[in-house]
Amino acid sequence: MFKSKPTMPEGQIDTLIGPQVVINGDFHFSGGLYVEGRIVGKLIAEEGQKAILTLADNGSVEGEIHAPVIVIHGRVDGDVFASERVEMGAKARVEGNVHYKVVEMAAGSVLSGRLLHVEAGKRAADVDEPEAVHALRSVGS
Template sequence: MLKKKSSWHDGQAVDTLIGAQVVLHGDLQFSGGLVVEGRIHGRVFAAPGQPATLTLGEAGLIEGVVDVPVVIVNGRIEGDVRATERVELAPRARVSGNIHYKVVEMRAGAVLVGQLMHLAEGEPAQAAAPVPAQLDALPEAANA
């Protein structure tokens, strides 16, 4: 029987890696650790009742709604984010959409074009509709 092993990325367990040369069209459901260095055009969400962490690298881009317990962003997201546990916006993070969060950490240099909305205890874990991309209008986003 094969045993599933996780590797590690910046202290986080990685079960799945989407490399920089990968472009995925469609929705992606996962559990465990997912690192995205490529592009996803579609919804990214955690399997119900499973722990999940999404790490979006500097070169990564997600165009769609993200609905994952733990979200770590250092790339671009064009759509709403719902992090039922925690969201971290690293210095090169660019988010065009609303962020629904329980705990948020935003580093200097991160850009948010949207609203931060705190999730109350017991609030259902379903994401809002995606918003149109507005990041290209920001001068610093063109250099990202």
């Protein structure tokens, strides 16, 4: 009935950060970014550009992530801001809040933080947390 999704990236890969690579500092990107290594700092998609981040099973990010589409199979220690969609695979581990418009979580994924819905027309980073929590609570009521 349900097919498991492959952990390969979706779409085109413009930048690959290999498994032996460690980046310290903020990293700005556009297009397809596939991370197998470790990033200590913010991952930020260029404003107004199409961008998708795919974090591989063994990849990790220690810092915030800002992108339209974020696919997580590895570990994130920091908040996630997706203006379009967040997908968390079965091996995904997130320590932080996830700001999303659409979210998909596979069985086995772990989130230690809050899921905060972002309304259409707002950037995820611009959402006031109490407003987002109120919106999330009113949906559950």
